[in-house]
Amino acid sequence: MHTRQLGKLEVSALGAGCMSISANYGPAADRAQGIRVIREAYERGVSFFDTAEVHGPYTNEELVGEALAPFRDKVAIATKFGFDIKNGGLNSQPKHIRKVVEESLKRLATDRIDLYYQHRVDPSVPIEDVAGAVAELIREGKVLHFGLSEAGPDTIRRAHKVQPVSAIQTEYSLMNRDPEQNGVLAVCEELGIGFVPWGPVGMGFLTGRIDARTRFDPTTDLRSGFDRFSPDNLAANAPILELLNRFARKENATPSQIALAWLLAQKPWIVPIPGTRNPAHLAENLGAVNVRLSEADLRDIDRAFARLAVHGGRMNKDQMKIVEP
Numbered sequence: 001m002h003t004r005q006l007g008k009l010e011v012s013a014l015g016a017g018c019m020s021i022s023a024n025y026g027p028a029a030d031r032a033q034g035i036r037v038i039r040e041a042y043e044r045g046v047s048f049f050d051t052a053e054v055h056g057p058y059t060n061e062e063l064v065g066e067a068l069a070p071f072r073d074k075v076a077i078a079t080k081f082g083f084d085i086k087n088g089g090l091n092s093q094p095k096h097i098r099k100v101v102e103e104s105l106k107r108l109a110t111d112r113i114d115l116y117y118q119h120r121v122d123p124s125v126p127i128e129d130v131a132g133a134v135a136e137l138i139r140e141g142k143v144l145h146f147g148l149s150e151a152g153p154d155t156i157r158r159a160h161k162v163q164p165v166s167a168i169q170t171e172y173s174l175m176n177r178d179p180e181q182n183g184v185l186a187v188c189e190e191l192g193i194g195f196v197p198w199g200p201v202g203m204g205f206l207t208g209r210i211d212a213r214t215r216f217d218p219t220t221d222l223r224s225g226f227d228r229f230s231p232d233n234l235a236a237n238a239p240i241l242e243l244l245n246r247f248a249r250k251e252n253a254t255p256s257q258i259a260l261a262w263l264l265a266q267k268p269w270i271v272p273i274p275g276t277r278n279p280a281h282l283a284e285n286l287g288a289v290n291v292r293l294s295e296a297d298l299r300d301i302d303r304a305f306a307r308l309a310v311h312g313g314r315m316n317k318d319q320m321k322i323v324e325p
Contacts, residue, residue: 001045001289004271006194007166009115009145011076013264013289015048016041016282017198017275022060024222025204029277031063037277038067042075044286050169050196050273052080052119053104065108072110078167078196079104080149082119090322092122094133101137117147117169120322127155131162138163147196152324153183156193165193167271172197173206174259174301175228175240175310182325189267197263200272203229206259207281208241210234228312236311243304253291256281258301260288265298 001012020026021034028034038049051064061079068075081100084091104113116137118130137143145166148159159165168188172179176199179185188195203223204210212235216224223229228237244255251258256274263272274285293301314320 001047001286003047004194005269006115006147006196006271007145007164007192009076009166009194011048011271012046013271014046014260014286015050015078015196015271015273016046017273018049018051018060018064019055020275021277022063023055023057024220025275026217027220028056028059033277034063035067037279037282038064039070040279041282041286042068042071044282046286047075048078048271048273049075050078050198051108052117053100053107054080054083054085054119057085058107061104061107065110069109076114077108077110078115078117078147079108079113080117080119082117082122082149090120090122090124092118092125092130094125094129097130097133098137101142105142112141113143115145115147115167116143117149117167118151119149121148121151121155121324127151127159128162131159131165135163150323151184153187155324156184156187156191160191160193165191167194167196169196169198171199171314172263172270173200173202174244174262174305175202175206175237176314178314185267188269194269194271195267197270197272200263200274201256201259201285205229205234205237206241206244206255208245208255211238211241222315225316226312226314227316228310228314230312233312236309239308240305240310243308247297247301247304251291251293251297253287254284256284257288257291258293260285261291261293262298262301264288265293 134146147167149169218224
């Protein structure tokens with residue numbers, strides 16, 4: 001596993017998104033299983049682990065902290081603030097940030113957070129105040145690097161002037177190319193900021209294990225409320241999988257590996273964070289670093305995908321309301 005830079009933070013080229021072990025993509029996995037797969041990721045070369053206080057809530061941070069405790073000094077942990085979990089809505093008031101960072105540190109069983117993201121931009125708090133609050137935490141050593149999740153180019157620029165931003169996290173995959181079109185990737189390149197795609201295999205769709213017959217439990221799986229995962233749209237998006245499978249056969253790889261290799265080939269400062277609770281799927285995902293797509297391959301993939309439509313939006317309307325364009 002080679003490494004990449006998120007600003008000045010060096011991490012493995014593929015990270016591990018830990019959310020789905022505890023929440024949002026079905027019922028929580030057995031705790032021992034979750035710890036096992038996180039530790040196996042580390043043993044296979046992953047040094048970058050992503051969580052958030054809202055995942056669970058709280059339980060994913062606790063799991064990540066316990067799993068990584070034996071090798072804490074050899075890994076980078078990213079977590080997030082910005083939701084008011086007890087009262088609902090967003091809260092990035094500096095006082096709230098200072099409160100929740102202490103709680104995250106305790107759950108993660110650590111004395112510092114390597115990368116601390118604002119989970120969603122809070123329109124009621126100037127981003128300069130948020131960046132200033134995180135800058136204070138960096139001076140105190142409680143946080144090492146600052147990140148933003150689902151922020152637009154103007155917000156990124158304003159935050160970066162107060163406290164250098166190390167990473168931007170946004171959904172990005174062959175199915176969702178928004179960061180290419182809304183200026184986010186461009187501003188990252190201009191300012192030397194790393195980019196962390198969440199949902200790099202289309203929230204599971206690009207693995208080839210989801211089709212029109214798949215049903216999602218509305219009590220445990222957020223995808224049940226996402227238009228893209230309705231039976232009709234799953235069927236309508238089948239040509240995307242057919243195309244991905246064609247390239248996978250050519251490269252002697254799996255659809256997931258092609259999707260991840262494509263992301264890795266876009267920019268040297270992109271670090272995808274696929275998530276899984278399954279050791280076999282973990283091994284498959286990490287195998288993407290050995291898939292080398294040529295310039296001709298990348299052109300062929302882009303041309304082929306440009307002829308296809310993606311049916312259904314990213315998330316539900318309420319969630320998209322707190323995503324900056």
